[in-house]
Amino acid sequence: MLPRARSQEGFGLIELLMSMTMLNIGILALVAAFQSGAFALQRASKISTAAAIADIQMERFRAMNYNSIALDAGLFATDKNHSPYKDDLAFSAGQLTQTCASPAPDECKPIRTLAGPDGKRYEIDTYIISDSVATGRTLKRVTLVVRDAEALTARPLARIASTFDQATGS
Numbered sequence: 001m002l003p004r005a006r007s008q009e010g011f012g013l014i015e016l017l018m019s020m021t022m023l024n025i026g027i028l029a030l031v032a033a034f035q036s037g038a039f040a041l042q043r044a045s046k047i048s049t050a051a052a053i054a055d056i057q058m059e060r061f062r063a064m065n066y067n068s069i070a071l072d073a074g075l076f077a078t079d080k081n082h083s084p085y086k087d088d089l090a091f092s093a094g095q096l097t098q099t100c101a102s103p104a105p106d107e108c109k110p111i112r113t114l115a116g117p118d119g120k121r122y123e124i125d126t127y128i129i130s131d132s133v134a135t136g137r138t139l140k141r142v143t144l145v146v147r148d149a150e151a152l153t154a155r156p157l158a159r160i161a162s163t164f165d166q167a168t169g170s
Contacts, residue, residue, distance in 0.1 A: 049116045050146035050157035058160055060107050061142050066166045069140050071128055072108040073097040079110040084154030090127040090143040113149045121149035140164045
């Protein structure tokens with residue numbers, strides 16, 4: 001018959017080891033939660049900045065004469081093959097183009113890159129197509145897509161579209 005071990009030696013060390021392991025798991029979960037929150041805030045910041053940039057650019061189009069709303073023909077010829085510009089849903093080979101002044105104003109550029117107020121670089125893709133309504137009037141539909149110029153993915157951060165009517169001048 002073997003003697004039963006009744007000694008309590010070493011149990012304090014095992015309890016300490018188990019409590020440290022559980023504490024470690026809790027701390028790691030908190031760190032992961034903070035990191036996830038930081039990524040969400042960064043993404044929200046980029047999206048709101050991109051939306052503001054798109055609004056500012058669209059206001060520039062609203063201030064223009066109806067006949068001036070078009071893309072520069074020379075720049076479109078080179079930019080139309082650039083991915084992600086050509087892969088966007090708003091892309092059409094029949095974009096409205098004309099010869100713009102040299103150098104082309106920002107509103108005439110199909111693709112342009114600028115630094116946002118947050119110091120990050122954004123790409124603004126401009127699409128302008130001719131559209132018509134049942135009354136037969138010709139309209140111009142301007143779509144602006146803002147992307148993160150530094151990201152490896154070309155996912156749009158903001159998209160805004162507006163229709164301009166020659167009859168109303170807007």
